[in-house]
Amino acid sequence: MPIAREMLARPAVQLAPRLLGAVLVSTVGDAEVAIRLTEVEAYEGLDDPASHAFRGPTRRTGVMFGPAGHLYCYFTYGMHWCANAVCGDEGEGLAVLLRAVAPLTGLEEMRAARKLKVRREHDLCSGPAKLCQAFGVTGVHDGADIVDGQDILIVDDGTAPPRRPGNSVRIGLTAGAEHPWRWFVPGDPNLSRPG
DNA sequence: CTTTGGATCGTCT
DNA sequence: GACGATCCAAAGG
Numbered sequence: 661m662p663i664a665r666e667m668l669a670r671p672a673v674q675l676a677p678r679l680l681g682a683v684l685v686s687t688v689g690d691a692e693v694a695i696r697l698t699e700v701e702a703y704e705g706l707d708d709p710a711s712h713a714f715r716g717p718t719r720r721t722g723v724m725f726g727p728a729g730h731l732y733c734y735f736t737y738g739m740h741w742c743a744n745a746v747c748g749d750e751g752e753g754l755a756v757l758l759r760a761v762a763p764l765t766g767l768e769e770m771r772a773a774r775k776l777k778v779r780r781e782h783d784l785c786s787g788p789a790k791l792c793q794a795f796g797v798t799g800v801h802d803g804a805d806i807v808d809g810q811d812i813l814i815v816d817d818g819t820a821p822p823r824r825p826g827n828s829v830r831i832g833l834t835a836g837a838e839h840p841w842r843w844f845v846p847g848d849p850n851l852s853r854p855g
Numbered sequence: 856c857t858t859t860g861g862a863t864c865g866t867c868t
Numbered sequence: 869g870a871c872g873a874t875c876c877a878a879a880g881g
Contacts (some may be wrong), residue, residue: 703873711873712873712874715867718865718866718867719866720865720866720867734865734866734873735864735865735866736864736865736872736873736874737862737864737871737872737874737875738862738863738864738865738872739862739863739864739874739875740863740875742873742874744873757873759873765871776875787874787875788873788874789875790873790874812871812879820861830873831873831874832872832874833873834872843872852874852878856880856881857879857880857881858879858880858881859870859877859878859880860873860876860878860879861875861876861877861878862875862876863876864869864871864872866870866873866874866875866876867869867870868869868870868873
């Protein structure tokens with residue numbers, strides 16, 4: 661069943677661990693492609709020096725200051741796309757970075773979407789840019805509605821989040837690196853790095 | 856297994 | 869003009 665927008669309209673640090681196990685479904689291609697969240701990070705907007713939203717809305721970050729339940733997609737390192745689920749209330753700039761997922765259906769489509777030949781299945785979607793490449797997310801999806809939209813939807817298939825999720829500091833930051841705002845499914849092979 | 860460096864360009868100062 | 873919420877191959881142990 662779909663995840664309600666009100667469920668997403670809460671602080672990123674509350675929402676992030678609860679999203680572990682949630683499913684993203686893409687209906688863009690021929691076959692249905694589905695992935696399950698295994699690793700996320702919370703970004704707390706104006707209060708968080710690590711967030712792209714820290715200095716207020718810009719052309720790039722505008723979507724984060726809109727309503728919850730939309731994708732914030734950004735381009736980085738000159739070649740990679742990454743995606744967040746916008747959460748909280750309008751104007752707060754909160755988001756949950758989708759860092760890794762487990763492939764569920766559409767494995768062949770995702771393998772074809774990866775530029776490099778992926779040898780092991782757990783290398784297919786085990787990183788924020790890998791999952792976007794495999795799942796077909798780019799800048800055209802920035803602002804896409806994942807609650808009540810057309811091409812990508814976030815749903816709850818009954819899988820509960822882990823009772824005790826793994827937790828660590830966020831990865832790849834220079835500022836705000838002290839906060840333990842990364843959560844993951846313990847022992848899952850589809851992680852951007854081991855727990 | 857771990858470490859290191861190159862690729863590559865939109866965004867903001 | 870500097871730099872990044874990354875990925876990958878190559879080299880070393």
